Amino acid sequence: MIRILRARIQQGQRTIAYPAEPPSLPDRFRGRPRLDASRCRDGCNVCTTACPTDALAVVEGSPRLDLGRCLFCGECEAACPAGALSFGSDHRMATRAREDLLVSDATLRLADALEERTRRIFGRSLRLRQVSAGGCNACEADVNVLTTIVFDLSRFGVQFVASPRHADGLLVTGALSRNMELALEKTWAAVPEPRLVIAVGACAISGGPYVDHPEVLNGVGCKLPVDLYVPGCPPHPVTILDGLLRLLGRIDAEGNAAS
């Protein structure tokens, strides 16, 4: 018992202050990208060629990045001779609408809170059933991390539950493999209304690296209505947390913690 207490004291208090304080991220972290079309040269397409998932397209002479397909590998940034594209240190990237993930400049419309009625129901207590459906398990790992003492998700009233019947929504990872299609359908059918769908990671949003493989359905959006998109491959845990808190109205548009 003394040993346990001694170890406990040595380990110290480790829960991060987010969202009251900004998270501490490594300097090489590849967060929200910024595009500057004014630097682009006519007819240049080295970034689109470098992109492994064709997340980048040149639309009317300007590059456009689909965050929902982006693996945040940074190959485009490395390839661009003009510095028109860079991955910054901003972890905030979750959106409510699929089209909001299309980025062509330095702006991004972050997720709004749920509509008043659903927010009243879920704002202080949200129970999620996680469904893993055809990914690489990295998203699952960094979702799981939210329940550790570092992020302590339950202090916001958010918990993962074992049964979909006890859940207010699904948090889906993976490109939605055909082999998981029926299981996802059945799990969804067991969640009582009103209910949410949260797509975490490039796979769940677009199919990710597996986009257009015959073995997958290019993400959960092909099957269920998605309420929150969290881009990344995988998203940093604090990106997922930020998205959840915005959805619940626990962070306002300015990024301040709301009561």
Place this chain on the structure above:
Amino acid sequence: MSSGSTPTVLYNGAAIPAAAIPRLPIERWQRAVLDAVASGGRVCAMFGTRGEAGRPLLTAVVARDDAGMLEVAHGEVPEERLPSLAQECPEVHLFEREIAERLGLGLEGHPRPGPVRAAPGAEPVLGPLDFPRVEGAEIHEVAVGPVHAGVIEPGHFRFQCRGERVLQLDIRLGYQHRGVERALLAGPGKRRIHYAETLAGDTSIGHATAYAELLEGLGGTAAPLRAQALRAVALELERLANHTGDLGALAGDVGFLPTAAHCGRLRGEWLNLTAELCGSRFGRGLVRPGGVRFDLEPARVERMIARLDAALRDVASSVELLWATPSVLARFEDVGRIDAMVARQIGLVGLAARASGLARDDRVHHPSGMYRFAHIPLSIWRSGDVFGRAWVRWLEIQRSAAFVREQLAALPRGEVRGEPPRPRASRFCVSLVEGWRGEICHVAMTGAAGELAGYEVVDASFHNWTGLALAMRDQQISDFPLCNKSFDLSYCGFDL
């Protein structure tokens, strides 16, 4: 040794001309596999492709750990059927099912035929499944999954029980099947490294390194030494993160919350060290054929060493609580036991094999990259139970941390990235990397123009899921989560 009649010898990461591999009639090929296994070899990879005129062509890669070498031979199947070796040589049972599934061959005499991951266009895995059933008045069946109670990957477990006692566990996977092995060959070339990094997301460095070393082997080149050292640092950080997380989860499964809580955070410390190196907690974007994309400047090295020391100190104080707590040891000991003989028969690899007393570690027996110059001791325990698998993790945490510290303190000078390798024509190469679970085996062949003509992936999980099924025999069904976590196998790395 005359070519044409006996398997050809090759070494980890060194390509040989594809024409040097003998093609044996199926009976001779199977005899060669049986002889190799009987004399201490183990099967790393066994797969089937369609050769000339659509005829099935089998390939077996056997490791001779004691001699540090590999052997390879092709087997020619004259008809659309494959007589099974699994009765005599249980470690090939899943390989044979995979061959039958992919090529559509009839499998004869296999003790437990069935799907592996279900090929594209096949019926969904979750259908009316004909699991072997135990009959009797007091027998009941428990079905779990594919959607599990926690935040984990999908798989289906079918238990045949008598009361609380598990008589038989059958594991059906394939739910994460996303065509990634197929696409490594057929998909866009610029996506290959990302396929490698996502074969098993918690083993991104392991699989990306296996892929990079394979291409370098096919090209006859090597990454700069400094890059090899950084890959090894990242691979050991991956091991540290997963071993630490698993010890925490094992503590959680027996209700010992102090270690569970601390290790949940400490796993993140190792991941964050990897992010310090390359920006990604999972090492995404670090390993590339020809080298690595990120270098370490002296100030960053110093920072990483300081953080490594702090993390190791905290892990030690937390993990040592496990060994000092009788109620934890009582729940770890004698649960989920696999003895050395069974481990050998089913071809167990990695930490699970080492916990059952088998000296199997590719860093030692088939070293590549930095492991050729910097040696890491084998961590072995003999009990084969949950305690053994936990204890070997702790031993390896200490060895890996010392290794990373040593590498960081004396990184070779020079570049970190050379020219991407250009695979030579008509070559065959095997790349083995000791990932944190165990052996990662990538095999590739090139065609007449140096293009990839075949690509196979065997994650450690492919060998070790059978170990979990056997470890559960005669155990309490309530011990399943504990046994499962003690192996902590990959679903996506199996499903591909």
